[in-house]
Structure formats: C-alpha cells, structure tokens
Amino acid sequence: MLDIxxxxxxxxxxxxxxxxxxxxSVAVARAAGLSPMVIGLxxxxxxxxxxxxxxxxxxxAIGSPGIAVGNVVGSNIGNILLILGIAASMGVIVVDRGAFARDGLVLAIASLAALAVVLSGAMSRPAGAVLFALLLSYLAFTLISERRRPQAMDVYEAEADLPAPMATFPAILTTIAGLAGTILAAKALVTGSVGLAQLAGLSETLIGLTIVAIGTSMPExxxxxxxxxxxxxxxAFGNVVGSNIFNILGILGITALISPLAVPPEIARxxxxxxxxxxxxxxxxxxxGWRITRGEGAVLLLGYLVYLGVLIAGA
Structure with a gap:
C-alpha cells in the first residue's frame, strides 16, 4: 500500500x-522582458x-535504468499514440507545413539518434553531449527562423499560455516551489515504482514504460x-512534437551527461x-493532407492499446 x-x-x-x-518561470521571463515566442519555445x-x-x-541516480530510459521511450510513444490520438479524436488538427518541415525533420533525426544510442547498449557521456548539443542547435535555429515568420508568434504565445502578471518575488518563489515539488514528487514516484515492480514481480522497465511514462506526460x-x-x-500538435524532441535530445542527453547508464535490452529489442x-x-x-483527422486519431489510440496489450502479455 505504501508503494501505491x-x-x-x-x-x-x-x-x-x-x-x-x-x-x-513564465512570470519571471515576462518580468525580464522575454517575448512570448521565446517563452513558448x-x-x-x-x-x-x-x-x-x-x-x-x-x-x-539509484541505478534503475529501466525507469530512466523507459520513461523517455514510453513518454514518446504515449505522446504520439495516446495524447495526439486523444487530441485528434476531439477535432481535426491542421498542420503548419513550414514549421513541420523543420520540426518533423528534427524529430526524425532525434529518433534515429535515440535508436543508435539504444542499440549501442549504453547511455554514455559522449552520447549525452551529442544529444544535448543537437538540442541547443535546434533551439538556436528555431528562434532565428521563427523571428522571420511573424505569423508564428500567435502559436508560440498560445503555447506559452501567458498567465496574469505576477510580481517578480512571488514569481521566483512559485518557480522554486514548483522545482522543489517536482523533485520530491519524482523521488516518490521512482521509489514507489521500484517497490511496486519488486512486489508484483514486474520489471522496472515495464513500470517505466507505462505508469511512469504516462504519469510524467500528464502536463502534455x-x-x-x-x-x-x-x-x-x-x-496541441506542436506540443507533442516539441515534447518528443525535448525528451530525446534534452532528457536523455542530460541524464547521460550526469549519470551514464546501461540501456535495458528489452527496450532495444x-x-x-x-x-x-x-x-x-x-x-x-x-x-x-497536412492535417490529422479523427479517424487517424482513432488509429493512433488503437495502436496504443495494442502496444499496452503486448507489454502486459509479455510481463
């Protein structure tokens, strides 16, 4: 019961x-005079x-690579099949050709980079450095290119979802409280997940790919x-694409830089x-057609159910 x-x-x-x-952090950025585009991106x-x-x-840090890597891989799967599937089932999603020509390519490159790292069997510091360098390059290029597309400002401002103005000191306290809460919550989630996996006789990787991955994807x-x-x-579409890019290049990259770890063989398989x-x-x-229809959303959701079924059947 404690683990649950x-x-x-x-x-x-x-x-x-x-x-x-x-x-x-958004309130602090606004007080510092950053633009909605920079904040959103x-x-x-x-x-x-x-x-x-x-x-x-x-x-x-506690030696649970199944949760560390499974969290990222499972989150990316869930973001596309589950979250984008739910979003598309709510209405047709029109895709910005110009933005996706760039972001879709970066997502494909990031995914292939993740494949190469996973198949190597280890998340090493050099691999982490390469992934994080790719993220910084992507952010710099995107900021430069979007400055030349004024029509994109509305999208980034909407993604930033700017809150009502907040004084700087309360904004800083809110940021610190959010960071502290996130760290403590993550510790509780990892500790409980490891204990739950041991109690139920399930692998940490399975827990990382499912419960942890979906839990950490709740903001998306x-x-x-x-x-x-x-x-x-x-x-909604940009949120999913951007999150998956951040997950691979940022989270895997930073994690490998700080705590190199082995990749569970079941994830590679x-x-x-x-x-x-x-x-x-x-x-x-x-x-x-540069749009994602309700029917395609239903197919994505079905794909996620099948994926979960295979995981559970193989547990």
Missing amino acids: LLVAVGLIGLLIGGEFLVRG TLVGFGTSAPELVTSLQAA LVTSVIAMRKGEGDV FDIWVMLAATSALIVAAVS
Missing part, C-alpha cells in the same frame, strides 16, 4: 509541481518536460486537451522500434 501511495502522490505532485514551475518546452527529466535523473496531455478545446489544434513506428505514423499522418 508513493506512486499516486508522485504522479499528482509532478502535475502540480510542473504547473507551478511553468507558471513561475524554451521555458514552456523545458517546463512541461521537467517531470520526465527529474524522474529520469532520480532513477539513474492537459496542455493538448486544453488547446483542442480552445480550437488551437496547431498548439522492442520498445525503441515501437517509438520509431509511432514517429513514422505521426509524420505520415501529418504530411498526408
């Missing part, structure tokens, strides 16, 4: 802590991925659902290929 409680507290804490972290991107980052770092789910309800399908298949499905759906 820790998992539940961790999942809820990650959602609340991540929200405070994003709100506080960087702070919100990092903020919504904070649960995955802290969780993977915590797992790597909430953001995408809210965006669809506002009629901003492009924000199966789950990384599912991630690549899901990424390919996203790209094909996006460029076929």
